[in-house]
Amino acid sequence: MTHQMYPCLWFDGQAKAAAEFYCSIFPNSKITAENPLVVKWELDGKPFMGLNGGPKFKFNEAVSFVIHCDTQEKIDYFWNSFTKDGGEESNCGWCKDKFGVSWQVVPSVLEELMGHPEKRERVIQAFLKMKKFDIETLLNA
Incomplete structure (x- = not known):
């Protein structure tokens, strides 16, 4: 069993916009999954997750x-x-x-x-x- 580690970044409703922004900067990048709460993407093959968690954390x-x-x-x-x-x-x-x-x-x-x-x-x-x-x-x- 493989345990993959990746960052989860907390956004105030901007997870998809952030994922699109980062994917536009890094080569070989793409959004891999999304729903209203979570967006997953890869930056040059490395996985990331964005959470639309609200304004509580910066x-x-x-x-x-x-x-x-x-x-x-x-x-x-x-x-x-x-x-x-x-x-x-x-x-x-x-x-x-x-x-x-x-x-x-x-x-x-x-x-x-x-x-x-x-x-x-x-x-x-x-x-x-x-x-x-x-x-x-x-x-x-």
Whole structure:
């Protein structure tokens, strides 16, 4: 028996709109099931569920989704997709989409850069000044 784990996101009546929004951003994505209470979808093959639970609970930065990007173009794409139409920029690669869900749009090379003790502090100082990550600036730190 397989136990599949996936997130359930609580929305105030906007689960289908959120699912459509996320499916429009990620490749190979689709809504797989829906009813008035629950919408299920896949983002690039990974399952998600949205619950139309009402206004009681709101999203916050305690939970976020991390997207590793190999190129600046991918960082720009995801960042711009999430922050448009009511999303919000934050610091160090964090942003919120128009539904309040937090995302970390991170260059894949960051982990490698942080692994170099002689570069780590310069890289940290560089990204602390950033909202959206800039790969070239990090590489030159």
